Amino acid sequence: MTEWDGQGLPPVAAARARRAAAGGPWTSLLSAPAAAGLRVAGFEPVGEVMGSIVQQIGWTGYGGCGIYGSYGGYALWAAPTITSSAPTRFAGFAPYVDALHRGYGTAMSRMTQEAAVIGADGVVGVDLTMSHLDAGAREFTALGTAVRAPGGTRPRRVFSTHLPGQDVAKLVVAGWMPTDLVYGISVAIRHDDWQTRRESSWGAGNTEVSGYTELITHTRADARRRFGKQVHESGADGAIVSSMDLQAWEIEPSDNHRDHIAEAVVFGTALLRFHTGAAAPTRTLTFLPLR
Template identity: 55%
Template sequence: MTVDGWDGRGLPPVARARIARAADDGVKTSLLSTAGAAGLVAAGFDVVGEVLGTTVMQIGWTGFTGCGWYGASGGMFGPGTVVSSRTQWSGYAPYVNALKRGRDLAMGRMTEEAAALGADGVVGIRLTDERMEGRKREFMALGTAVRSRGRVRPARPFTTDLTGQDFAKLISAGWIPAGLTYGISVGIRHDDWRTQSQIAPFAGNTEVVGYTELVNHVRADARREFAERAARIGGDAALATDVRSHVWPLEIGENHRDHVAECVIVGNVIARFHTGHRPITKSLSILPLRSMR
């Protein structure tokens, strides 16, 4: 099935129209600030144009969302916190896979448009995940495609969420972005007797150990996936630039209440291309000539 002659593969018609328009009028649109554009030029790169990738996902099946708790009173026989990577207990893997597919499709379409423009990379990327009506989610990747003035071309455009200024600093220090990556995890934990007693109205100021365990496990699992995806890209280091998480309650059944946590980590894989002890460019010292009195 096709929509407007597009079957979902390759660039959508609107993206191809943007490419043709950029070739016709020669106007190079950008999402960079004035300082970011100046930093980009100083680093030896030129703006090619604004690029966009987007997709809308229907997430109709999240899997069995139980925590695997099977004990009697007290809730002492459950497996504790269960994260999405351990599918033997939790069915959140289908939900997490849908989130990953949405991000990957948006990033892939944005990068494909940048390649069609002859770009070497995309800087200042904004990744968004917006909830729509019902169970639909829109994933969008938006950035500025850039091209080096040098003669060495990468096999595929690099991606980074660094600003133009930070990108210029990275280049001047002998590093280049290899790719933007992420890690996602969703975990669920039963509100056992101890947790319920710690959140009771008269419990006072005390740590809710169960919730602490939940967020720690989910963040650790997201960091593990972030590291694994970064390793597949290659490079010499990874810089985490954003860590977001939220927790919400879930009523499984009568006398069975769980809490769910989701964590997303986004960051940049970077590679070293200059191994000298000094950066390629030096900072310029500026001293005031006026009296310091």
């Protein structure tokens, strides 16, 4: 058996795709409404496809105090928020964010490669997940249903979308075509300066903690900016956001010294307008039961 060089599909995935391309029964993750919706849009399911990668994340970047990169006594009163996109060596968690982008991107690339092998035009209902394995290893997985349109004309590349079949049908009828799954990720760190500690103290009462507001706002804004950049680079006209998640936690770089970190992730589907003649459907597709 030839050792895999890491290029293209893993051998097991390549063999699975070849079996699916040879014909026979296919598998699907579609619900009944999704399958019926795709038929309306002119697509037929051709198989379930998946891409995955296990990646060791041993270097997350600069993990010290968020006060570094500030200027003099300013940080003692109101420290800056340092995002992973900052053009400085104090950019905090830029290597970690790059690793996440590479993990999701590789999983999606292998999924679409598998779809191309079995003759698909696109993948719908894609589910992207990240799971923690042993130590610093994480598995990134992309799972969806490959679909194909009848006829001899094929697109230049396989499209992918998180949207279910019935929503893809509505978009196609309205003149929009999904092109790519797109995402933006940002991680930021902020030192708990004097003002933040005062506003978050037990005796402060019901008041805004401006430092935490700034941290959350900056992180979400940077993730949205990176999301928009991917949409622009894909050549799409717009995008539908599927999720916008955020988590925050505190670290203690040294005794009596606290910082906060926030991580924001935005996922969605880029869309391309291909005609303007049809009006968008105003209600969910309805299917009459057989009697």
